[in-house]
């Protein structure tokens with residue numbers, strides 16, 4: 001019986017830059033095949049399958065290349081040796097429209113004569129669990145594989161109905177639930193390799209999606225790899241038979257275990273971020289719940305291994321990843337020494353570009369924690385957290401993309417995700433909350449998910465992220481590729497603003513004022529989300545107009561700027577006018593003549609100033625009121641997801657650098673250093689993620705780490721123009737404007753920019769401020785010293801000294 005899959009036609013048109021004709025030729029003779037799996041097990045309990053075939057090659061055939069991809073996750077082996085070091089291939093994309101393929105030269109793996117090709121295929125993101133509700137089968141109900149081996153002379157072998165499959169030693173594999181391995185079933189014996197026993201014919205996959213080869217794309221981003229290994233920092237035995245290993249760092253990845261015991265011995269590994277009061281791993285904080293029934297869901301992240309009793313076997317579960325710092329080993333085969341177990345850090349192999357160090361070790365630790373949070377959430381897609389939903393939440397990347405671009409080269413990583421965003425955008429321009437989205441470019445049928453699609457601040461990733469990429473990397477083609485998606489989002493938001501009025505507004509003001517058509521006060525919005533002491537309130541009836549209209553203005557403005565860069569001047573003028581109308585509507589509705597807002601929160605004030613809603617003459621008063629709110633709050637920040645990254649720059653730019661430093665260096669809850677004091681090694685989702693009564697929410701969410709950019713832009717002073725023209729993007733024009741404070745006596749930061757290495761280092765001691773900068777060729781830099789003086793800095797190194805600050 002052939003597996004069938006429905007076709008799934010598009011919404012917003014996709015640029016086809018990564019569509020690759022060569023792959024179509026290489027895979028022309030290949031057909032999709034599924035393992036023989038008449039009765040698939042339930043989600044989380046499905047094995048990985050071997051798929052195999054053989055082919056003849058002789059040196060006369062020349063160089064051999066394999067092209068492969070899958071619905072699921074696959075590893076490829078030639079004659080039993082693993083090909084490549086990429087993990088979780090083919091990666092996570094909006095599979096219905098974009099499916100990455102891998103390409104490896106395999107000549108070195110071949111022997112003259114008969115060669116065996118095998119693939120190990122598991123559920124992955126395609127069929128495995130994913131998202132808050134841990135739903136499986138998001139993209140389809142069967143896994144499948146497509147590959148060919150070609151030489152310059154033609155195809156040596158391609159997937160077809162002659163291939164065979166069998167269950168592998170991976171008896172269950174799921175990205176969320178974990179992986180189980182039975183080493184007694186591995187490796188296959190010579191007999192198992194050479195006889196058909198135990199092998200069953202694969203199922204050819206026909207129709208619909210399987211016929212769509214246009215979705216095969218060459219990866220834009222670096223692959224996921226094993227990046228680093230961490231030894232345990234402690235190994236304890238809190239109760240008999242239970243060993244707890246602390247790796248000292250919250251990571252995304254897995255553990256490698258080399259002590260597996262005698263044949264048949266079972267070891268269980270439970271991964272989590274915290275310990276309970278008895279020293280056992282607790283996963284209570286990362287348990288989600290079913291939206292409809294509110295039933296708590298299991299946290300997953302449990303691996304098991306059954307030993308074959310062979311020395312040399314190594315357990316390393318490559319068909320899952322976990323977010324964890326601790327592993328609880330149940331039934332360890334004897335006492336574990338630190339060399340028996342190692343944490344393997346797994347994420348996209350991004351190039352590190354930014355470094356930061358200063359005289360205050362607490363800020364260095366904060367910077368490290370932010371870097372680790374990003375590393376923990378850069379597993380092929382930018383995720384919210386590596387343990388609970390593991391989804392590409394648009395709002396989270398919207399707020400963090402600028403910070404990430406200072407620390408790593410995220411050009412391909414972000415561009416890839418933006419292609420998926422465009423692929424998943426609904427036909428009306430709405431952006432799903434998570435990208436890639438299992439439901440694709442249309443409603444999923446899940447009431448909350450569908451309702452939440454199109455939230456301000458989340459959907460605005462469609463505009464903010466391409467603009468962030470443009471500023472950092474200056475890739476005009478990437479900007480133009482994103483442009484239709486940017487415009488579709490802004491059109492959606494503008495349409496939603498003009499089409500509806502919030503019932504509360506309609507009742508106190510029955511006749512709408514003209515500006516209201518630009519007021520986006522209806523529809524579901526997450527709002528500022530997770531401010532301190534504010535539980536999540538996803539109430540669709542809430543009026544979030546003050547947030548949503550702010551984003552409508554901002555995205556329209558950025559879209560206009562993007563249009564200007566792309567030479568579309570009429571379009572630029574149109575969206576500039578829209579931005580102006582939305583700004584005026586926001587002012588009319590929320591700002592009074594004394595610079596005060598009629599809905600007060602730190603987040604609203606931050607946006608008012610950062611997005612340019614406050615006329616210059618009122619800005620000092622608005623900024624003073626923001627400071628007043630901070631003081632009234634005990635000099636504590638009060639922002640959530642959206643405004644936290646903007647808070648300190650906004651204070652600094654409106655004459656309150658001292659308050660910015662007070663907040664940056666404050667401790668207790670809520671604060672960044674308070675997280676570190678409570679043992680955080682990554683940023684938390686909630687400001688009070690860990691309290692005396694335990695942990696709540698994810699402890700590895702980078703969104704609040706958006707403060708990281710302040711370390712580069714204000715402490716070190718490395719600043720990109722907010723709205724670069726073509727000649728100014730990609731660091732071609734920069735300002736170096738360090739703003740010392742907070743008792744910090746030295747700062748040193750560097751960024752590998754597209755133009756070369758740019759650095760700024762200063763000391764402020766005994767009344768003397770000394771700045772050293774390094775400006776790469778092709779960069780026009782202006783140095784703004786803390787006394788306000790401006791100095792040009794051409795390419796080269798420069799030193800500036802000023803007296804008492």
Ligand code: BGC
Pocket residue numbers: 132384385389393395396433526529685701
């Ligand atoms: C996720 C976030 C996300 C938020 C709002 C949470 O469950 O973890 O990071 O942005 O929901 O959608």
